[in-house]
Amino acid sequence: MGRRLESQSVSFAYVPESPVLADADVGVNGGEVMGVIGPNGSGKSTLLRVLCGFLRPARGDVLLDGQPLCAISNRERARILAFLPQTVTPAFALTAFEVVLLGRYPRLGPLGAASARDREVALRCMRETGTDGLRHRDFGTLSGGERQRVLLASILAQEPDLLLLDEPTAALDINHQAGIFALLRGLARNGYGVAVVTHDLNVAGQFCDRLVLMSARARIVAQGTPRQVLTRDLLTEAYESPIVVTEHPITGTPLVWPEPASAGGARP
Amino acid sequence: MRRRHGGLMAAGLTAVSLAAVLASIGVGSESISFAAAWRDWCAGRPLADAPELAILLQHRLPRTLAALFAGGGLALAGCVFQALLRNPLATPYTLGVASAGAFGAYTATVVMRSAGLALALWGFSAVQVFAFVFALLDVSLIYLMAVRRHHVSSSVLLLAGITLGMLSNAGMMLVRFLSEPGMLAMMERWLMGGVDVIGYEPVVRLAAGVLPCSAVLLLQAAKFDQLGFGAEVAQGRGVNVRRLQTTTFLLGSFLTAVIVSEVGPIGFVGLIVPHAVRSLTGSRHRLLLPLSFVAGGAFLCLCDIFARIMLPGETPIGIITAFIGGPFFLYLLLRRRFGDWET
Numbered sequence: 001m002g003r004r005l006e007s008q009s010v011s012f013a014y015v016p017e018s019p020v021l022a023d024a025d026v027g028v029n030g031g032e033v034m035g036v037i038g039p040n041g042s043g044k045s046t047l048l049r050v051l052c053g054f055l056r057p058a059r060g061d062v063l064l065d066g067q068p069l070c071a072i073s074n075r076e077r078a079r080i081l082a083f084l085p086q087t088v089t090p091a092f093a094l095t096a097f098e099v100v101l102l103g104r105y106p107r108l109g110p111l112g113a114a115s116a117r118d119r120e121v122a123l124r125c126m127r128e129t130g131t132d133g134l135r136h137r138d139f140g141t142l143s144g145g146e147r148q149r150v151l152l153a154s155i156l157a158q159e160p161d162l163l164l165l166d167e168p169t170a171a172l173d174i175n176h177q178a179g180i181f182a183l184l185r186g187l188a189r190n191g192y193g194v195a196v197v198t199h200d201l202n203v204a205g206q207f208c209d210r211l212v213l214m215s216a217r218a219r220i221v222a223q224g225t226p227r228q229v230l231t232r233d234l235l236t237e238a239y240e241s242p243i244v245v246t247e248h249p250i251t252g253t254p255l256v257w258p259e260p261a262s263a264g265g266a267r268p
Numbered sequence: 269m270r271r272r273h274g275g276l277m278a279a280g281l282t283a284v285s286l287a288a289v290l291a292s293i294g295v296g297s298e299s300i301s302f303a304a305a306w307r308d309w310c311a312g313r314p315l316a317d318a319p320e321l322a323i324l325l326q327h328r329l330p331r332t333l334a335a336l337f338a339g340g341g342l343a344l345a346g347c348v349f350q351a352l353l354r355n356p357l358a359t360p361y362t363l364g365v366a367s368a369g370a371f372g373a374y375t376a377t378v379v380m381r382s383a384g385l386a387l388a389l390w391g392f393s394a395v396q397v398f399a400f401v402f403a404l405l406d407v408s409l410i411y412l413m414a415v416r417r418h419h420v421s422s423s424v425l426l427l428a429g430i431t432l433g434m435l436s437n438a439g440m441m442l443v444r445f446l447s448e449p450g451m452l453a454m455m456e457r458w459l460m461g462g463v464d465v466i467g468y469e470p471v472v473r474l475a476a477g478v479l480p481c482s483a484v485l486l487l488q489a490a491k492f493d494q495l496g497f498g499a500e501v502a503q504g505r506g507v508n509v510r511r512l513q514t515t516t517f518l519l520g521s522f523l524t525a526v527i528v529s530e531v532g533p534i535g536f537v538g539l540i541v542p543h544a545v546r547s548l549t550g551s552r553h554r555l556l557l558p559l560s561f562v563a564g565g566a567f568l569c570l571c572d573i574f575a576r577i578m579l580p581g582e583t584p585i586g587i588i589t590a591f592i593g594g595p596f597f598l599y600l601l602l603r604r605r606f607g608d609w610e611t
Binding site for chain 1: 418490494498546
């Protein structure tokens with residue numbers, strides 16, 4: 001493994017007058033979970049899509065192990081990095097196993113026939129995500145937490161080295177949220193590089209090795225360990241609203257809360 | 269569950285379809301004996317002296333082949349449009365190809381009549397040429413409006429397609445309003461469709477349009493599965509989404525335009541056949557696409573048999589596809605086996 005995906009002074013704008021990313025330098029390495037946090041509209045999802053190669057930066061480069069990402073074919077890229085968007089609603093009814101098996105696509109031959117090995121890999125990925133018991137279930141009948149795990153299994157079935165996830169826990173309860181993140185941690189321990197966009201700063205603080213904090217002004221406010229990034233000053237600057245930071249009673253990781261308006265916070 | 273019997277279903281469906289095709293060759297207003305035709309064939313008799321063989325070779329066989337190619341092409345186009353637009357209601361005609369074709373056909377009828385011309389271009393009638401050209405114009409306009417840098421916008425495809433379809437319908441009404449009553453019957457009949465071709469020229473034209481397009485579309489099967497999860501997932505798996513959307517839209521529309529200009533806008537095949545097949549085999553396109561083609565061809569052959577025997581003379585086939593297809597579609601709906609769409 002030991003892959004590295006990085007952006008080098010990347011700029012991007014959907015419309016020229018309002019840049020979403022300006023000179024962004026971020027990177028994700030094999031073996032770590034990198035959290036991308038920041039307020040709505042700060043360009044977290046855009047950053048992820050630039051790193052995936054879906055959006056071409058106006059300036060700067062995205063490099064995979066030092067090579068320009070755009071020089072790699074779509075198929076080759078899909079074998080190295082896998083992307084999971086925020087909402088995935090399949091148009092057709094499929095069983096959970098079929099959903100996972102479809103993740104094998106970039107590894108299939110030209111006719112797209114799945115071999116016994118492909119089925120084996122799909123099943124292994126379901127086991128890794130604790131979803132093998134669901135394999136005969138109709139994907140549409142699964143709960144939100146089960147769906148996310150099955151989708152995670154489906155991108156693992158691509159056998160990638162890097163995972164880029166856009167708010168994989170957006171609709172999940174606190175328990176399932178922690179479950180997904182614990183799973184991501186485990187994957188990183190096995191060598192995967194994980195970049196994950198999330199709105200839950202507390203979960204991010206607990207499970208990520210590194211955080212990238214973005215602000216609405218097309219700027220990366222801070223990068224570093226959760227302790228370095230999740231501070232009162234940096235968060236207040238990024239979210240343009242007063243934030244309190246305390247400590248997790250057990251792990252000691254930062255806990256983040258908005259400061260109540262009555263406490264005298266100067267709201268912009 | 270039922271999906272695990274995919275191979276069995278495929279074999280069964282193919283067998284039933286083959287029976288329908290054979291029946292279509294065998295059934296007609298003249299009852300003919302295959303044995304007699306075979307003896308004539310072996311004896312090498314000229315067709316003029318072998319009436320049974322002549323009916324078989326010059327009427328039944330081309331007609332059956334036309335139904336097979338047209339039905340297969342329409343069902344396949346419907347299936348890929350449903351995948352492209354991620355919409356279970358999509359048909360080959362959703363994007364206005366049939367309406368534009370019909371507008372072209374009506375225009376041709378009026379223009380030729382008033383100019384006193386009987387234009388024919390390399391064996392194509394004016395109606396065919398106009399229908400085809402109008403349909404392609406519709407397709408190109410929609411594509412130009414919907415194409416984006418990284419993908420083709422499904423919602424623009426849909427909205428532009430429906431709008432152009434309505435415009436074509438308005439154009440058609442204008443042409444009807446302006447034309448003489450005598451011509452209306454002719455136009456109306458065209459709208460109802462018919463595979464009552466004679467000889468092999470129409471069959472060759474259909475095959476030349478339908479078979480290559482179908483072959484390319486069938487090769488995309490695995491990509492349609494990916495597109496079912498949305499453009500971004502497909503892109504993440506390495507599918508060139510824009511190329512897939514462009515290929516699907518252009519080839520699907522082209523083959524529909526070929527069929528419509530040859531046999532008229534026969535409805536329902538492109539909607540119900542993919543759903544019926546999906547309810548048997550599941551949603552994996554590697555199985556779904558080829559079986560939709562086979563079942564669509566067989567379905568139109570079957571409808572054509574009814575067209576030949578139901579009433580004295582020919583019943584327009586578009587009426588039959590609707591009368592058989594409509595209730596069957598409602599049955600699927602009631603059985604809650606409306607294809608396999610998440611609803």
